[in-house]
Amino acid sequence: MTDFFIPFLCGLGCGILSAWGVGGGTLLLLVMTLFLGVDQRTAQGVNLLFFLPTAASALFCHAKNGYLDGPTLRAAIPLAVAAALGGAWLATALDTEVLRKPFGVYLLFSGVSLLLPRKQG
Numbered sequence: 821m822t823d824f825f826i827p828f829l830c831g832l833g834c835g836i837l838s839a840w841g842v843g844g845g846t847l848l849l850l851v852m853t854l855f856l857g858v859d860q861r862t863a864q865g866v867n868l869l870f871f872l873p874t875a876a877s878a879l880f881c882h883a884k885n886g887y888l889d890g891p892t893l894r895a896a897i898p899l900a901v902a903a904a905l906g907g908a909w910l911a912t913a914l915d916t917e918v919l920r921k922p923f924g925v926y927l928l929f930s931g932v933s934l935l936l937p938r939k940q941g
Contacts, residue, residue, distance in 0.1 A: 827856060834870070845871050846927065860916045860923075 834848040845867045852858040852866065882888050911919065
């Protein structure tokens, strides 16, 4: 029962935090790798599966409400696809230990940036 219950609670908690805009996928990655013993690549795959429905629903809502800018999308999509493919290739080509430290540094800077006050523009 515990084998299912703790991961379920972690996923539920990260989903709620994500709905509040906190970045639940990143928290889910940390929980899976640090506390549940999941391999980093597997955790990243689960994180992607966690993110895709959220991104699809956000894209649909933004399109419905007219918040998407066509020229910006046409410029950004090819670069985003190329970056995603390059990142996926790197993630499978490099050893997990090589990926772990840069990802930790990214999370550290990301967390610190959330704590710093933002300039009013």
